[in-house]
Amino acid sequence: MGLTLGIDASRSRSGGAIAHLKGILSVIEPSHYGISKIHLWGYEKLNEQIPGRRWLIKHSPEASKKNIINQLAWQYFILPRELEKYGCNLVFNTDAGSVCAFKPSVTLSQDMLSYEPGEINRFSIFSRSRLRLELLRFIQNRSFRNSSGVIFLTDYARRTIEKSCGPIECYRIIPHGVGQEFNNKYSGKELNGKEARLLYVSNAELYKHQWNVVKAAARLRKKGLRVNLLLIGGGKGAAQFKLEAAMKREDPSGEFIRQIGFVQNDLIPTYLANADVFIFASSCENMPITLLEAMASGLPIACSNRGPMPELLRDGGVYFDPEKPEEISVAIEAILKDSVFARKIGSKARQIAREYSWEKCANETFRFLSEIGQKEGLL
Numbered sequence: 001m002g003l004t005l006g007i008d009a010s011r012s013r014s015g016g017a018i019a020h021l022k023g024i025l026s027v028i029e030p031s032h033y034g035i036s037k038i039h040l041w042g043y044e045k046l047n048e049q050i051p052g053r054r055w056l057i058k059h060s061p062e063a064s065k066k067n068i069i070n071q072l073a074w075q076y077f078i079l080p081r082e083l084e085k086y087g088c089n090l091v092f093n094t095d096a097g098s099v100c101a102f103k104p105s106v107t108l109s110q111d112m113l114s115y116e117p118g119e120i121n122r123f124s125i126f127s128r129s130r131l132r133l134e135l136l137r138f139i140q141n142r143s144f145r146n147s148s149g150v151i152f153l154t155d156y157a158r159r160t161i162e163k164s165c166g167p168i169e170c171y172r173i174i175p176h177g178v179g180q181e182f183n184n185k186y187s188g189k190e191l192n193g194k195e196a197r198l199l200y201v202s203n204a205e206l207y208k209h210q211w212n213v214v215k216a217a218a219r220l221r222k223k224g225l226r227v228n229l230l231l232i233g234g235g236k237g238a239a240q241f242k243l244e245a246a247m248k249r250e251d252p253s254g255e256f257i258r259q260i261g262f263v264q265n266d267l268i269p270t271y272l273a274n275a276d277v278f279i280f281a282s283s284c285e286n287m288p289i290t291l292l293e294a295m296a297s298g299l300p301i302a303c304s305n306r307g308p309m310p311e312l313l314r315d316g317g318v319y320f321d322p323e324k325p326e327e328i329s330v331a332i333e334a335i336l337k338d339s340v341f342a343r344k345i346g347s348k349a350r351q352i353a354r355e356y357s358w359e360k361c362a363n364e365t366f367r368f369l370s371e372i373g374q375k376e377g378l379l
Contacts, residue, residue: 002036003373006088006102008079009042010064011071012095016176016289017110018046019265021094023177023358024365025050033370034379039086041079057086075100089378092369093147096140104148104376106369109286113207114140115160116284116307122206141165149372151365153287156308170375172368175312176287177358181269182296183350195226196336199275201268201294204235204243207284209304209322211246214257216328218250223329225336227256232271234261272297277335277342280304281322287312296353300342302331316349 009021021042030038039057040050043064050058059082063074080102083091091100093107113119114137123130141164144150150171152158162168198217202208210231217229235243243259251257263271268290272278278294283306285291291312294301301317303309310319318334320327335342373379 002031002034003090003370003378004037004039004086004088005030005035005369006083006086006091007038007040007042007094008075008091008098008100009040009046009094010061010075010079011097012042012046012110014110015265016287017094018049019289020108020110020176020361021046022049023179024362025053025056027359028362028366030055030366033366034373035366035370039083039088041082072099090369090373090376093143096143097136098143099139101146103146104372104378105146106149106151106372107143107147108151109140109144109157109161110153111136111140112157112160112284112286112307115164116207117160119207119284137164144168148376149368151368154308154311156311157286170372172364174361174364174368175356176289176292177356177361178289178292178296178353179358181266182272182293183353195228196276197274198227198229198277198279198332199232199271199294199299200229200279200281201232201263201271201290202280202282203233203262204231204239206239206242207282208239209281209283210235210239210243210259212322212325213279213281213328214243214246214250215325216332217257219325219329220332220336221256223333225333227332227336229257230271230275231257231259232263232268268293269297272299275299277302277332279328279332280309281320281328282309283307283322285309292353292356295349296356298346298350300335300346301349302328302335312352313349314352316345316352318345 041059047058063070076099091105114133278299278301280291280303303317304322305319318331320331
């Protein structure tokens, strides 16, 4: 018969989490790993994006439409009974913040904000956001310790998280993949005095530093470099306020800086193809898919030197401190003033990105799930 796998994606709502689940379930044949059936618990919008397969049964609990308290209560009290009802032998948690106590389990780590040194201090100690992150770290540590296996996206994430939760005995480092639709979109255009198009794709958060990128673009304009900056991704709260304040101060007429809201992932390749430089200024990531997508497109990249970014991009970009606008502007200028260098690092980034595919991610993930199943006597 084979193993029946349950996947809990009921609270996996980030862009990276959605891309990961779509990526692996679109290419895998689970029977090759001794898995005969998969039950997926996800919210309606997620389930609609997952292609139907003969071995896949989707569930959309009503609690996923409600607030976080209802979602957690369902996950803790109801999901274990649902897993047993459908004969699941193993559960794969795609969110380390799961409170489901079903065993055996494999947990995927995709969230770093509560672990990254210094990042949690950006939030007031008594704020709701700070309390949420403190609680989340406690829940995630508990989930890691209670899991039969843990999947990390980068070695940087593993090393950072183990400082908090302690050594994890059984783990695998399995990076995200990148879709073929992002490959070879950038053609290495010569600017020849034309306005350079800078692109940053990310929602506005305190650790994304869009306002510093705005300041960097303004510095370049003051130096006589013709640049315009497009920020893709909406935002709210303190980060969006800081971004809007910087845009109003540096470009009050909206001449060279523009922000647009959320863009569907299948439209991002077009934006990448129309850009000249990609900027990634985050100081906290587990494994940034938008950076990997830009790498696959072959764009020259100016990148944050924090977190796992150097592990992912290696020598395929120019690095800067995301909290120093002057460093961001210097990195961008180095790309704009040397077209040969720009093409060289773009080509290198594309070459590195070829190491990452959803097929490889899916195969390594399901091989690990199968190994856990065998270890637990399920196969």
